[in-house]
Amino acid sequence: MDKLEITASSALAGSVVISGAKNAALPILMAGVLAETDFIVSNVPNLRDVNTSCELLRCLGAKVTQSTSGRVCISTDSLNEFCAPYDLVKTMRASILILGPLLARYGKADVSLPGGCAIGARPVNLHLQGLEQMGAHIEVKEGYIKARVDGRLKGAHIFMDMVSVGATENLLMAAALADGVTVIENAAREPEIIDLANCLIAMGAKIKGAGTDSIRIEGVESLQGCEYRVMPDRIETGSFLVAAAVTRGRIRCLDADPSTLEAVLAKLEDTGAKITTGKDWIELDMQGKRPKAVNIKTVPYPGFPTDMQAQFCVLNVLAEGTATIIETIFENRFMHVPELIRMGAHMELEGHTCVIQGIEKLNGAQVMATDLRASASLVIAGLVADGKTTVDRIYHLDRGYEHIEDKFKGLGGQVIRVQ
Numbered sequence: 001m002d003k004l005e006i007t008a009s010s011a012l013a014g015s016v017v018i019s020g021a022k023n024a025a026l027p028i029l030m031a032g033v034l035a036e037t038d039f040i041v042s043n044v045p046n047l048r049d050v051n052t053s054c055e056l057l058r059c060l061g062a063k064v065t066q067s068t069s070g071r072v073c074i075s076t077d078s079l080n081e082f083c084a085p086y087d088l089v090k091t092m093r094a095s096i097l098i099l100g101p102l103l104a105r106y107g108k109a110d111v112s113l114p115g116g117c118a119i120g121a122r123p124v125n126l127h128l129q130g131l132e133q134m135g136a137h138i139e140v141k142e143g144y145i146k147a148r149v150d151g152r153l154k155g156a157h158i159f160m161d162m163v164s165v166g167a168t169e170n171l172l173m174a175a176a177l178a179d180g181v182t183v184i185e186n187a188a189r190e191p192e193i194i195d196l197a198n199c200l201i202a203m204g205a206k207i208k209g210a211g212t213d214s215i216r217i218e219g220v221e222s223l224q225g226c227e228y229r230v231m232p233d234r235i236e237t238g239s240f241l242v243a244a245a246v247t248r249g250r251i252r253c254l255d256a257d258p259s260t261l262e263a264v265l266a267k268l269e270d271t272g273a274k275i276t277t278g279k280d281w282i283e284l285d286m287q288g289k290r291p292k293a294v295n296i297k298t299v300p301y302p303g304f305p306t307d308m309q310a311q312f313c314v315l316n317v318l319a320e321g322t323a324t325i326i327e328t329i330f331e332n333r334f335m336h337v338p339e340l341i342r343m344g345a346h347m348e349l350e351g352h353t354c355v356i357q358g359i360e361k362l363n364g365a366q367v368m369a370t371d372l373r374a375s376a377s378l379v380i381a382g383l384v385a386d387g388k389t390t391v392d393r394i395y396h397l398d399r400g401y402e403h404i405e406d407k408f409k410g411l412g413g414q415v416i417r418v419q
């Protein structure tokens, strides 16, 4: 199994090109099921989760071609299977996003329950309740969600109990082909929802309000393929900016979108970083200074993202002062804490809160990656730890960071992959 070896690096410097967003690309690829003609997606990152999504579409009978330049072409002419099997779903939770599109277009879908994962139980009740409100008959049997509808789904007024990105996306895709108007209240407002909605609109869907907490979808009878470019990855961007901050460096993220990172950039400024932005770039300059500690509370967008919590833990581990980190989205998203403590961090964890006392240096160690962003945080920690840090189980990282070692190398970070 591959590992990453990281040795203490000097201040990161230079530019890094940001990839397309994993969390936008995955729902957009699933939306391919809705299109009657060829659908072309560009700026798709080369990631394990993208390969899994393409594999899932192929498993349904769709024709999918992936090019090395980040273009994926999907044709559903030969789609004739309606089951997302456990073996694929267990490797990627976002597979649940195939449910809405399959049901809306073909009236049937059997999707394996994704199961719990490292960061929390992550139930899918909101996805199922919303589809039921739209007229679907749903049974959960032998580990599979079996959903059926006679004819088209019906538009419905759906109030979501909790803000869920995935449930909003599944219902948005289902409603695009439903008969009548659907309103999703208490919808998630993440930029990836706007990206998905823009893609569906380019396919012919009628959607208003994406990016607000009330989305109105007037269902249409059919959707056509289009060419769509995936938005930049705001979490990859934030991860590189944090890496630059902890190494007291200066980097520029290219092909990035500053408007999707306001909460993260504000926190970085609070650490003492100088942030400059252009239309599609962000520069962070620590001016050689040690970052100051910043308190974080994760909340749905536009608040501070849970997907940046682990990286900000590392920043605070090395910052001047004491910080409190509160995780409110996932009940088990502090798996990086014991690993960072093994590297010398001063952290105390109680329930959803972690108190961090900043120190000057970490010590390299062998650490284990337990989920995607925890893995990224350990790589960042390795950049500023004395000696060598080995990050094991990096298949998590490969789910979400494209060419991570090459990108760090380009900034002067000493990160190598060993097999």
Ligand SMILES: CC(=O)N[C@H]1[C@@H](OP(=O)(O)OP(=O)(O)OC[C@H]2O[C@@H](n3ccc(=O)[nH]c3=O)[C@H](O)[C@@H]2O)O[C@H](CO)[C@@H](O)[C@@H]1O
Pocket (backbone or CB within 6 Å): 022, 023, 024, 026, 093, 094, 120, 121, 122, 123, 124, 125, 126, 127, 128, 162, 163, 164, 165, 166, 167, 188, 192, 306, 307, 329, 330, 331
């Ligand atoms: C592929 C993708 O885009 N993944 C992102 C997506 O995950 P995902 O879409 O799975 O996350 P959700 O927004 O659905 O989860 C938010 C909270 O709602 C709960 N919940 C969710 C659905 C449901 O039916 N019932 C329920 O209780 C979850 O357990 C969690 O506590 O949003 C998360 C929150 O920003 C991010 O961390 C993930 O990176």
Ligand SMILES: C=C(OP(=O)(O)O)C(=O)O
Pocket (backbone or CB within 6 Å): 023, 092, 093, 094, 307, 372, 373, 400
């Ligand atoms: C939690 C994440 O992804 P997923 O929802 O695919 O597990 C993430 O991107 O940080």
